[in-house]
Amino acid sequence: MSSFLRRFAILAALALLALLWTRTLRAAAYGASGTLAYTARPESGTPETILLEAANRERAAAGLPAFQWDMSLAASARKHAELMAQRRTLSHQFPGEAALQDRATQSGARFSVIAENIAEGPTVLGLHMQWMNSPPHRANILADDMNAVGIAIVQSGNMLFAVQDFSQAVPLLNLDVQELQIGTLLSSRGLRMVKETSDARKTCDMGRGYTGPKPLSVLRYETTDLSHLPEDIDQRVQSGRYHSAAVGACDPGGASGFTRFRIAILLFP
DSSP, X not given: OOHHHHHHHHHHHHHHHHHHHHHHHHHHHBOTTSOBOOSSSOOTTSHHHHHHHHHHHHHHHTXXXXXXXXXXXXXXHHHHHHHHHHHTSOOSSOTTOOOXXXXXXHTTOOEEEEEEEEEEESSHHHHHXXXXXXXXXXXXXXXXXXXXXXXXXXXXXTEEEEEEEEEEEOOOOOHHHHHHHHHHHHHHTTOEEOSOHHHHHHHHHSXXXXXXXXXXEEEEEEESOTTSOOHHHHHHXXXXXXXXXXXXXXXXXXXXXXXXXXXXXXXXX
């Protein structure tokens, strides 16, 4: 075989391998239902990424921060989109299906606010335009109390079934970090933090009363945002009656769904 033919054969073989590799990657990326089986933010050019980027362009134009991709919300959205595609109809909850907040929690999402957009149509950008031309759906995309999103698109026939799940994401913080954040707020208000964490945590778990040295006051509250104190708590703290404090965090308990933190503040003279 001449060197030219040999080189041509090698190039043809490489081209065939590249084609097969591309098809293999595409088959691995998409499941049998046609949904993207990603474990991180979807790659550029995927239908989900197109909708994510379109939503973030709208937010940027409105002076809002971009959505962060939430894999747990995306997993929840994918399951719901598959149901819509199977039934070829739109619904926020089918008979026997968990409510939005419950299925998001089951997928691992943590949130204080959650909302959902659904749509069907023949093109990806057409789905986005549907949402932007609908006041309630547009409001979800431009909500200033949402910071995370998960998106899924499933094809059935010639139609695309899409789900956008939005949330105000709540970080996963252990008790030590929760107590440190509140302790920092109290220290900035002139209170000296005392090492009564064990007693404060036990007090947090109690419906009433306290454990350990007698405090002048016990404040219990639940919140989804540890970056500031509730107004009434802040007023008590800054009343001038207290000079030291201990903070205890505990599990708020309750059913699945919206995430919150439970805090007890023990105030001492």
